[in-house]
Amino acid sequence: MARKIITITRQYGSGGREIGQRLAQSLGIEFYDNRLLEIAAKDSGIHKNHFEENDEKRTNSFLYLLSTTYGQGGIPFDDTLFFAQLNAIQKVASEHACVIIGRCADYALRDFTGVINLFISAPFEDRVKRAIEVYGIDEKHAADYVKRIDKQRTSYYNYYTDKRWAQPQNYQLCLDSSALGIDGSVKLIEDFIKFYYKD
């Protein structure tokens, strides 16, 4: 039986993380979200705070200032953080079956075989609603907040990979989670995985 490796790229508020969590649970495999940052921090010796501050967004000016001081081997600090995460993703995928959320995991595992890359989207209004109800974002600013996270993730993905964010050809399956809901989406992806790995 092939080792199941599933990456999920998700629009903020689409429920992609929850879908991934439930999927990992039902498949009985590991789930990696920001746990990856801990692994990257531990393996690289760089403090976890730096990974958290820079998580799935391009660096801020403070990190630019650090670049010359802490960059390893002449590489800017933000790139060092990205490569440490890349290593962490490749390490866990080499060790065991897992679901990995975000962090350009599809790109990190581009040379691995048998990886399923998924993209989860949802209509903008649904994502704003989820931002308010699930993540507790202030109603007044929720729409702006969702737009900003969209921009951050897009910019991060396009900068660090040789692909463009949200292009169906980068994924075997893209799913609008509002069509079937969270439960239905999990079920459909389970079917996809069953067909794909033929088990």
Place this chain on the structure above:
Amino acid sequence: MARKIITITRQYGSGGREIGQRLAQSLGIEFYDNRLLEIAAKDSGIHKNHFEENDEKRTNSFLYLLSTTYGQGGIPFDDTLFFAQLNAIQKVASEHACVIIGRCADYALRDFTGVINLFISAPFEDRVKRAIEVYGIDEKHAADYVKRIDKQRTSYYNYYTDKRWAQPQNYQLCLDSSALGIDGSVKLIEDFIKFYYKD
């Protein structure tokens, strides 16, 4: 039971048409590909040749010349053709359950409820192979041909709709047909339809 209306937008050579055909067959519903052009021609009184020449691509200079002569109600001729197709799509979807291939059907039916919009892609190399093997395109020019059709369809879709071609958020489901093959893709979409329409 809801009337099943399924639109399929597909990259050239992805097998999206065949998937749609098999889907329509297994669901026992109508299938519309270039049959739509016949309906549009019949209903509009414009000769079918014009629809065929202009099918899913922006107009050529000859049609621009015709614009002032044959355009109806001050509308350029290529727009007249597009609107006639739009009417044909809306007509068939109002009458019965169906699968509709290409021709901006997702846009034409944007105000209909319960429509499933699918996007079928495949890796470029697979599409070139299919162009040669299934559509008999000369091996020497097949890659260029696929690129050209990609450009035509993208340009046509972006011009006539208020959306951008190949954006996952325009579809409930995007599928890379190479992941599960044609048979597997049909099966997965059948599952999606079953969950979606809850029957």
